[in-house]
Amino acid sequence: MSGNASELIDKLGVIVGPSHVLTDPELTDGYVADWTGRWRGRTAAVVRPGSTDEVAAVVAACGAAGVAIVPQGGNTGLVGASVPHNGEVVLSTRRLVGVEVDLVGRTLSAGAGVTLADAQRAAASAGLVLGIDLGARESATLGGVVATNAGGLRVVRYGSTRSQVAGVEAVLADGSVLRRWTGLVKDNVGYDLPGLLTGSEGTLAVITRVLFRLADPPADVTTVLAGVPTLAAAHDVVARLRHHDYPIEAAEYFYNEGLELVCAQLGLRRPFAAAYPVYVLCEVSGRDVESVAETLASMPDLVADATLDAAPAERLWAYRESHPEAVNAAAAERGVAPVRVDVAVPLGRHVDLEDAVRDAVTARFPGVEVVTFGHLAEGNSHTTLLGVPLEDADEATEIVLRLVAERGGSISAEHGVGLAKRQWLGLQRSDVDVATMRAIKQALDPRGVLSPSTLLP
Ligand code: FAD
Numbered sequence: 001m002s003g004n005a006s007e008l009i010d011k012l013g014v015i016v017g018p019s020h021v022l023t024d025p026e027l028t029d030g031y032v033a034d035w036t037g038r039w040r041g042r043t044a045a046v047v048r049p050g051s052t053d054e055v056a057a058v059v060a061a062c063g064a065a066g067v068a069i070v071p072q073g074g075n076t077g078l079v080g081a082s083v084p085h086n087g088e089v090v091l092s093t094r095r096l097v098g099v100e101v102d103l104v105g106r107t108l109s110a111g112a113g114v115t116l117a118d119a120q121r122a123a124a125s126a127g128l129v130l131g132i133d134l135g136a137r138e139s140a141t142l143g144g145v146v147a148t149n150a151g152g153l154r155v156v157r158y159g160s161t162r163s164q165v166a167g168v169e170a171v172l173a174d175g176s177v178l179r180r181w182t183g184l185v186k187d188n189v190g191y192d193l194p195g196l197l198t199g200s201e202g203t204l205a206v207i208t209r210v211l212f213r214l215a216d217p218p219a220d221v222t223t224v225l226a227g228v229p230t231l232a233a234a235h236d237v238v239a240r241l242r243h244h245d246y247p248i249e250a251a252e253y254f255y256n257e258g259l260e261l262v263c264a265q266l267g268l269r270r271p272f273a274a275a276y277p278v279y280v281l282c283e284v285s286g287r288d289v290e291s292v293a294e295t296l297a298s299m300p301d302l303v304a305d306a307t308l309d310a311a312p313a314e315r316l317w318a319y320r321e322s323h324p325e326a327v328n329a330a331a332a333e334r335g336v337a338p339v340r341v342d343v344a345v346p347l348g349r350h351v352d353l354e355d356a357v358r359d360a361v362t363a364r365f366p367g368v369e370v371v372t373f374g375h376l377a378e379g380n381s382h383t384t385l386l387g388v389p390l391e392d393a394d395e396a397t398e399i400v401l402r403l404v405a406e407r408g409g410s411i412s413a414e415h416g417v418g419l420a421k422r423q424w425l426g427l428q429r430s431d432v433d434v435a436t437m438r439a440i441k442q443a444l445d446p447r448g449v450l451s452p453s454t455l456l457p
Contacts (some may be wrong), residue, residue, distance in 0.1 A: 002213070004065070005044050005045075007065070008061065008062070008065045008089075009021055009045050010025060011061045011065075012045065012058060012061060012062075012089075014044075015047075015049070015058055015061065016047055016048060016050065016058065020049070020050070020095070021045055021046070021047050021048075022045065022046040022047075023044065023045050023046075025420040028043055028046050028090070030075075031043065031046045031084075031092065032084060032090070034075055034076075034077065034080060034082055034083050035076050035078065035084065035136075036078055036340065037302045037328070037338070038080065038337045039085070039419065040081045040083070041084040041086070041087075041088075042087055043081040043084040043087060043088060043089060043090050043205050044085065044087060045090070046089070046090040047089055047090070047092070047419075048092045048094065048126040049091070049095065049096050050072045050096070051096070052169060052171065052177060052209065055091070055093075055096070055206050055208050056171045056175045057175065057455045058089075058091060059171050059172075059449065059450075060174070060175030061350055062089055063173060063174065063175065063447060063449045065322050066447070067088070067089055067118055067449075068086070068087055068088040068089070068448065068449055068450070068451070068452050069089050069091050069206070069449055069451070070082065070083065070084045070088045070089070070090055070091065070202060070453075070454075071091045071093060071202040071206045071297075071336060071451065072090050072091065072093065073092075073093050073094070073112065073140065073141030073143045073145075073147070074094075074115065074136065074141045075139070075146030076136035076139050076217075077148060077415065077416065077418065078174060078340060078342070078415045078418075078420075079412070079415050079416050079417060079418025079419065079420035080418045080419035081095060081107075081201045081416055081417075081418030081451065081454045082202075082269045083124065085453040085455060086452070086453060088264075088451075088453075090358055091206060092113075093111075093112045093113040093143045093144075093206070093207075093208070094141065095113055095373050096111035096112045096113035097111045097113050097114055098110065098111045098114070098207070099111075099114050099118060099119055100122075101122055101125075101214070102164060102183070103128075104129060104282050105113065105164055105183050105216045105446070106184045106213065106215075107211055107214060108122060108123055108128075108130060108211070108212045108214055109167075109181075109209060109210070109211045109212075110122075110141025110142050110212075110385070111142075111208070111209055112141060112142055112146075112206075112207045112208050112209060112210060113142075113143065113433065114146075115137065115138060115139060115140065115141055115142075116130075116132065116133070116137040116138075116142060116145055117137040117138045119142055119212070120133065120308060123422060124213050125218070126214075127216060128214035128216065128217065129216070129217040129218075130164070130212055130214055131154050131158025131159075131164055131214075131215050132150060132152060132154060132158070132212075132373030133149055133152050133153045133154045134151075134153060135152075135153075135324060138431070142210045142212075143206075143208070143210065144301065146161055146168065146197070146198050146207055147197075147198075147199070147200060147201055147202050147207055148161075148199065148415065148416045149161050149162050149198045149199030149416075150203060150377070150414060151380065151413060152375075152416030153250050153252065154249070154250060155375065155377070155378055155414075155432065156248050156249070156250060156251050156375075156377035156378065157218075157247070157248065157249050157250070160414070161198060161199075162195055163438075164212050164213050165194050165210065165211070165213075165269060166182075166183045166184075166194075166211045166212060166213050167179075167180055167181035167182060167194060167210070168181070168207055168210055168211070169181060169207070169208050169209035169210075170197055170205035170206060170207045171205060171206045172444060172445075173204075173205070173444060173445035173446075173449045177208075178193065178205065179263030179334065180193050180194050181209075181211055183211055188407045191246075192277040195219075196362070197322065199416070199419060200455075201416045201417065201451065202450060203437070203441060203445070203450050203451045203454050203456070204441065204444045204445060204450065205444070205450070206450070207445060208376075214349060216224055216415065218247065218249055218285035218309070219285060219286065219358045220285055220286055220287060220310075221249055221283055221284070221285045221308050221310070221311035222274055222284055222287070222288070222289045222308055222311065223279075223281070223282070223283050223308065223310075223311055223312075223313030224280075224282045224283070224292060224296065224306055224307075224308050225271055225279060225281050225307050225308075225314075225316045226246075226279065226280050226296065226303045226304075226305065226306040226307075227271075227272055227274070227275075227279055227304045227306070228276060228277075228278050228280055228302055228303060228304060229276065229277055229278070229302075229304065229362065230278060231253065231278050231351045231354055232351045233278065233421060234253045234278050234280040234376055236250045236299075236302050236352065237280050237282065237296075237299065237302050237303060238280070238282060238376060238377060240299055240302070241284055241307070244295050245367070246284035246285070246287065246292070246295070247284065247285045247286055248282065248283070248284060249283035249284060249311075250281070250282065250283040251280070251281075251282050251283075251375070251377040252280070252281040252282070252373070252374070252375060252376055253278060253279065253280050253281070253373065253374060253376040254279050254281075254319070254320055254323060254373035254374075255277065255278055255368065255369075255371070256275050256276065256277055256278070257371050258323050258326070258327075258371045258372070258373050259271075259275075259279060259319060261323075261326040261329075261330050261371065262319055262322045265322075265326040265329045266318070266322050266326060266327070268318060268322070271316070271319060272305045272307070274304070274305065277307065280376060281316060281319070281320045283313075285313060289308050289309075289310055293308055296308075318374065322379065323371075323373045323382075327384045327386070327438075330371075330386055331386055333382075334386055334387055335341050336388070336390060337390065337393075338384045338385060338388075339384070339385040339388045339393050339396045340383070340384050340385075340414060341382075341383050341397060341400045341401065341411075342380070342381075342382050342413050342414055343380070343381055343400065343401070343411055343412070344379050344380040344381070344410045344413035345381075345404060345409030345410075346379060346407070346408055347379045349408070349409065350377070350379040350381070350406040352403065353379075353381065353403060353407055353409065354372060354374060354381060356403050357368050357370065357372075357381075357383060357400050357403055359434070360399050360400075360403060361396060361399060364395075364396070365385070365387070365388055365396060367387060367394065368385050368386065368387045368388055368396075369385070369386040369387055370383060370384075370386075371383070371384045371385075372384070375413075375414075378413065379409070380413040380414065380456070381413075381420070382407040383400060394423075397420075397421075398424065401421070401424050401427055405428055410428065411424055411427055412426050416455075417452040417454070417455045418454055418455070419420040419453050419454060422454070422456065422457045425456075434456070434457075437455075437456060438456055
């Protein structure tokens with residue numbers, strides 16, 4: 001930390017209380033490395049403000065001292081954006097709590113440090129649903145979800161996080177507080193600032209409170225896990241379910257290689273006696289389990305076997321949701337961090353992309369295992385390469401990202417750019433686009449106080 005560190009730490013202690021400024025490396029350790037284990041930074045202090053005013057004072061004090069900040073929620077992000085790479089102060093939002101549901105306005109307002117799971121439970125106990133869900137729900141915070149514009153398991157039904165944000169309160173880099181909090185469905189007065197902060201990865205403001213739209217929960221939800229011969233068949237299953245007028249609540253996929261890892265690492269029994277190349281996990285609503293079973297039985301050309309359960313069907317979801325953990329465990333056994341990419345292509349190019357990735361990666365790195373799973377309805381592949389030597393990780397990543405860019409896809413579908421992908425921004429964004437983003441950053445954070453290692457090269 002540059003400047004007079006101990007003076008700043010004293011000042012932060014006065015703002016938030018000394019017990020909420022952590023400086024002991026044993027206490028800060030969990031804040032300087034991320035969930036993937038790939039990113040490890042360093043910090044002189046983790047500061048844990050308990051209110052918006054305290055966040056504002058912390059940001060102003062750091063700015064005045066010329067010390068940068070990295071906002072951090074649940075630290076479940078996968079692109080290295082929540083880690084202090086260059087000794088930044090970590091501003092942990094986890095004490096920004098409190099949730100309220102407005103039944104008339106059908107909104108949920110909450111502190112940025114509330115976990116996604118707690119927010120889901122609050123919405124459910126009011127008879128409504130928050131249309132955002134992801135595997136890290138018990139740790140990921142609402143501030144992190146908004147800052148990353150998280151996607152997840154319900155995008156097919158409700159859209160990404162941005163489409164559900166109705167308001168934001170945030171502290172800007174100079175310590176001022178921006179509040180756009182109308183909750184109105186119609187409000188066209190000026191630029192969409194909540195939309196801008198959504199997906200800004202901690203580079204434009206520290207989000208302190210969020211306001212989400214809620215929806216009615218779907219009725220009669222059935223979860224289907226089906227074994228199919230190809231990824232193309234998995235897409236066709238979803239298309240035919242749509243054709244039969246089923247509302248699709250979720251549509252996910254994984255391959256047999258991933259299922260093998262999940263069953264071995266987590267001790268789960270295989271879902272079917274036989275193995276199938278691809279599995280599609282789908283949730284549909286509006287009809288009973290028997291009707292869904294009949295519909296699936298009318299697709300013998302696509303569905304080799306299927307098992308169905310009324311939601312929440314945790315047993316079936318475990319096969320899909322355990323993939324990140326199983327892949328991590330498999331990588332640890334191999335002693336080298338996995339290369340992870342989160343990409344999306346137009347649906348019509350999805351099969352072609354996955355074939356091309358497998359061919360290109362195994363041609364360049366024979367023996368590397370390619371484990372892919374993801375969000376089928378958005379053509380969103382989470383591809384993990386197991387066994388790529390650390391020094392070749394960038395080359396392997398670039399191979400995949402170039403194939404994605406050539407197919408008109410996104411090099412970061414839902415996890416963000418962070419540090420992990422900022423060197424490849426130019427593959428997908430033009431010079432004018434990057435310059436516009438830089439101008440926004442410069443206008444809102446001219447001194448580079450917020451997350452200077454994230455997003456913009
Ligand atoms: P952090 O990891 O703490 O931070 C992530 C980014 O947000 C950083 O740039 C950080 O600086 C910034 N940030 C955090 N809080 C704030 C704030 N209050 N104000 C400003 N900036 C802030 N992601 C998906 O999109 N879809 C998935 O399906 C999905 N599944 C996952 C499954 C697993 C098992 C894991 C480990 C992760 C998964 N993720 C997924 C990634 C991750 O959970 C999301 O990106 C999540 O939104 C991060 O929330 P967080 O609170 O952990 O944020």
